[in-house]
Amino acid sequence: MNIRKPIQIIFFIILALLISSLLLLIDHVSPIAGIAELISGGFLTHYGLVATINDTIPLLIVAVAIIIPFIAKFWNIGGQGQYIFGSIFATWIGLELAGSLPGALLITAAIIFAFIGGALWAMPPTLMKIYFGTNEIITTLMMNFIAVYFLDYMTIGPMEGSIAKITHVPSSAPIPSPDLLPHIGGVSTGIFMALAIAVIIFILLRYTNFGYELKLIGSSIDAARYAGASLRRDLLLSMVLSGGIAGIAGMIQVFGITTVLLPQVFSDITTSFGYVGIPVALVASLNPLITIISAFFFSGVLNGAYAMEISFGIPIDLVITIYGLMMFFAVIGVMINLGRIFRRSGAK
Amino acid sequence: MMKGIVKRFPGVLAVDHVDFELYPKEIHALLGENGAGKTTLMNVLYGVYRADEGQILINGKQVRIRNAVDAQSNGIGMVHQHFSLIPVFTVKENLSIGLRDGGFRLNLNQIKLKIEEAEEKYGIEIDIDKKVQQLSVGEQQRVEILKLLFRGASTLILDEPTSSLTPQEVVNLFKSLRALQSEGKTIVIITHKLYEALDIADRVTVLRKGKVVFKAIKEGLTPQALTEAMIGRSVELSNYKMEKVSSRNSLIVEGLSVMGDRNEEMVIGASLEVHAGEILGIAGVSGNGQKELIESIFGLRASKGGRILINGHDITKYGVKGRIKAGLGYIPEERKTRGAAISLSLSLNSVMHDHWGQPYLTRGAFNYKAIRKFAREIISSFKVAAKDESVPARDLSGGNLQKFIVGREMMRNSSFLMSVNPTSGLDVGATEYVRNEIVSYRNKGGGVLLVSEDLDELLALSDRIVVMYRGKTSKPVERKDFDKLKIGAMMLGEGFNS
Numbered sequence A: 001m002n003i004r005k006p007i008q009i010i011f012f013i014i015l016a017l018l019i020s021s022l023l024l025l026i027d028h029v030s031p032i033a034g035i036a037e038l039i040s041g042g043f044l045t046h047y048g049l050v051a052t053i054n055d056t057i058p059l060l061i062v063a064v065a066i067i068i069p070f071i072a073k074f075w076n077i078g079g080q081g082q083y084i085f086g087s088i089f090a091t092w093i094g095l096e097l098a099g100s101l102p103g104a105l106l107i108t109a110a111i112i113f114a115f116i117g118g119a120l121w122a123m124p125p126t127l128m129k130i131y132f133g134t135n136e137i138i139t140t141l142m143m144n145f146i147a148v149y150f151l152d153y154m155t156i157g158p159m160e161g162s163i164a165k166i167t168h169v170p171s172s173a174p175i176p177s178p179d180l181l182p183h184i185g186g187v188s189t190g191i192f193m194a195l196a197i198a199v200i201i202f203i204l205l206r207y208t209n210f211g212y213e214l215k216l217i218g219s220s221i222d223a224a225r226y227a228g229a230s231l232r233r234d235l236l237l238s239m240v241l242s243g244g245i246a247g248i249a250g251m252i253q254v255f256g257i258t259t260v261l262l263p264q265v266f267s268d269i270t271t272s273f274g275y276v277g278i279p280v281a282l283v284a285s286l287n288p289l290i291t292i293i294s295a296f297f298f299s300g301v302l303n304g305a306y307a308m309e310i311s312f313g314i315p316i317d318l319v320i321t322i323y324g325l326m327m328f329f330a331v332i333g334v335m336i337n338l339g340r341i342f343r344r345s346g347a348k
Numbered sequence B: 001m002m003k004g005i006v007k008r009f010p011g012v013l014a015v016d017h018v019d020f021e022l023y024p025k026e027i028h029a030l031l032g033e034n035g036a037g038k039t040t041l042m043n044v045l046y047g048v049y050r051a052d053e054g055q056i057l058i059n060g061k062q063v064r065i066r067n068a069v070d071a072q073s074n075g076i077g078m079v080h081q082h083f084s085l086i087p088v089f090t091v092k093e094n095l096s097i098g099l100r101d102g103g104f105r106l107n108l109n110q111i112k113l114k115i116e117e118a119e120e121k122y123g124i125e126i127d128i129d130k131k132v133q134q135l136s137v138g139e140q141q142r143v144e145i146l147k148l149l150f151r152g153a154s155t156l157i158l159d160e161p162t163s164s165l166t167p168q169e170v171v172n173l174f175k176s177l178r179a180l181q182s183e184g185k186t187i188v189i190i191t192h193k194l195y196e197a198l199d200i201a202d203r204v205t206v207l208r209k210g211k212v213v214f215k216a217i218k219e220g221l222t223p224q225a226l227t228e229a230m231i232g233r234s235v236e237l238s239n240y241k242m243e244k245v246s247s248r249n250s251l252i253v254e255g256l257s258v259m260g261d262r263n264e265e266m267v268i269g270a271s272l273e274v275h276a277g278e279i280l281g282i283a284g285v286s287g288n289g290q291k292e293l294i295e296s297i298f299g300l301r302a303s304k305g306g307r308i309l310i311n312g313h314d315i316t317k318y319g320v321k322g323r324i325k326a327g328l329g330y331i332p333e334e335r336k337t338r339g340a341a342i343s344l345s346l347s348l349n350s351v352m353h354d355h356w357g358q359p360y361l362t363r364g365a366f367n368y369k370a371i372r373k374f375a376r377e378i379i380s381s382f383k384v385a386a387k388d389e390s391v392p393a394r395d396l397s398g399g400n401l402q403k404f405i406v407g408r409e410m411m412r413n414s415s416f417l418m419s420v421n422p423t424s425g426l427d428v429g430a431t432e433y434v435r436n437e438i439v440s441y442r443n444k445g446g447g448v449l450l451v452s453e454d455l456d457e458l459l460a461l462s463d464r465i466v467v468m469y470r471g472k473t474s475k476p477v478e479r480k481d482f483d484k485l486k487i488g489a490m491m492l493g494e495g496f497n498s
Ligand SMILES: Nc1ncnc2c1ncn2[C@@H]1O[C@H](COP(=O)(O)OP(=O)(O)OP(=O)(O)O)[C@@H](O)[C@H]1O
Pocket: B009, B010, B012, B013, B014, B032, B033, B034, B035, B036, B037, B038, B039, B040, B041, B385, B386, B394, B395, B396, B397, B398, B399, B400, B425
């Protein structure tokens, strides 16, 4: 990553803040106070920081998961569905085995099942790509839609919890509390898993032959074949890992934060980490270590936006608009070459 | 004309205060060593790059060319070395892109008329209903030229247009260029082949290290004078010393049949044998199955029948990796799409055929120190002009990238090397160097399968030559029996019973 991109990202984030200021003005809020609240509410207050770190966990994991096939220019848009299936599998095994296994073993089992669930859900589009050449962007996206409704069905059907029967809010039964991921000062220990995953995938991509072959495929398929890469194996493995890791994010979310399987969480765009993970990974130039920063940053912006909502009574839709603007502009910052545009228009 | 043009890339001064004039209706050859700045200079004229300094004047009036659209509206068109046609579209559809005729879409019939007109005027023949991916390189080039003409270009820039053409196609191209000239077009042609420059050009400009070092009209010019201008010395064409090597290792192809892209049999029962310590040349007009043969030997293309053996070991069922491990190396013709992954660094490109084992992969982890060292060795031994091994391969000039690929394949361990047009796009000095390296690879006991469109190159380097015609291979011709006319006749089918 060269110096140009970070500068551009900062430039565009400032631009997004300027536009947000306008929106705040329209809503009769002082932009300076609003942005100060955004920053302190997301990053500086104790409550805000804890929430930001907890949101960073699934966002980081899913973004890192997406990076793996993205390196090979295999566009896995299906992180959301894989994330959902990981959480379904993890919850199911958690409810089945809770009490019969000691906590640590149960959590291990849940991680494994979450991985399997996510990886399985990633397979149909991958195999269709490998054997029939179908466009993965479409197929992975479709798999998300199916996953969302399947989750709905599970929580009003086979996995419906007793509370849901009363409240009519679809959800599963809660995982018994001794079997959950512990918290330290409010922060889920899932953060350690998330950081470990980012570091492991960074090493995998940089130091292994598999990572190298993904880069070759991303650069030129013909060059990759010439270099002896096994395209099918690499693609398959990248999607098994991608889906599996996205699935683990689902497990950590259920076992660390929500404690029940709650479809609502997966249909709200701000918590649809499978989608939000895409810009987060792109802003980080598909580097898993930089993704730690970008995931943390955008989680902070989200929580700062919530803080603005509470402090100034700004409508939730407006603060989420601001969150979306920040992300949109940051992505523009990595995708274009500002220097070139300036030189062009300057010459006129 | 271009005045005082300067173009810098990070760490490289690619074009250094160049004045370049172009007169109407002339054919102008732009020459120079690899990395001299020819492509960059023309890219400035075509608006791909913006000059850091200097101006462009047309008929005495200063113009701004910021992109290809600007260039086109000034009547300037360029055919890059790598074409920009859409492979799955037909010729007609490709030609209609970007063309507008009052309304939104151009009537495809009108295009047909225009093409027929062009055919008549310039002798550019083309089947417009074919898909581009089915065309030969020469045909694709014709489509590119037509595209520019349709967009109203009066000045055509051709970047190394002949480097992947057959001699016959070169003749045709030059005929068309002369016809275009007499229709009033101005043409710039970049080339490394001096006799071509002397054949077609009215004037030449030579660049060296980004500066103009020589300008002249054609009259009275000799290849020697041009070579000296280009590299500052004259190049002795060496007499290659072929030493006798005794080894019983061999690469054997037996009755190989291979299907082509158009689903027709392109290689039909081909057989040949490359011994260790020899160079086996494959002569033939391109499109007679050489490409498919080589790809199939390397495992990039499935074979329909026949066997391939290395040192008696059957590798027909192996994948690419297995064949590389069995001792095969390959310098492909497609340097930017196959021979290198151009978005990756030279370091990563240096281990394309060794990324699975020692010393680059130690205990499952890439050893970047060893990888960078190897890349640096290639860069220094083959005099690749590159800032360092961390630059992406796409930053190299065409010839320098070729030198890097050749260097990689020569310097790694292999016992047989397949090489397709290894010196295409190289300057005179680099060509000599690469040829000498091929010979020394042979003298050290390696076997070389050399495919080249340049018959002189084959005659100079090969121990034996096999001719390919319509997918079939001839019996090998021994070096003592080399006869240019006879082999030329075989390339046209003599001695092949169809
Ligand atoms: N995009 C780029 N970024 C950095 N350096 C570049 C870039 N393009 C070209 N260069 C450098 O500029 C110099 C001139 O390159 P150019 O492609 O113009 O050479 P050339 O004369 O066309 O050579 P060749 O005969 O090998 O094609 C080379 O040193 C090359 O490495």
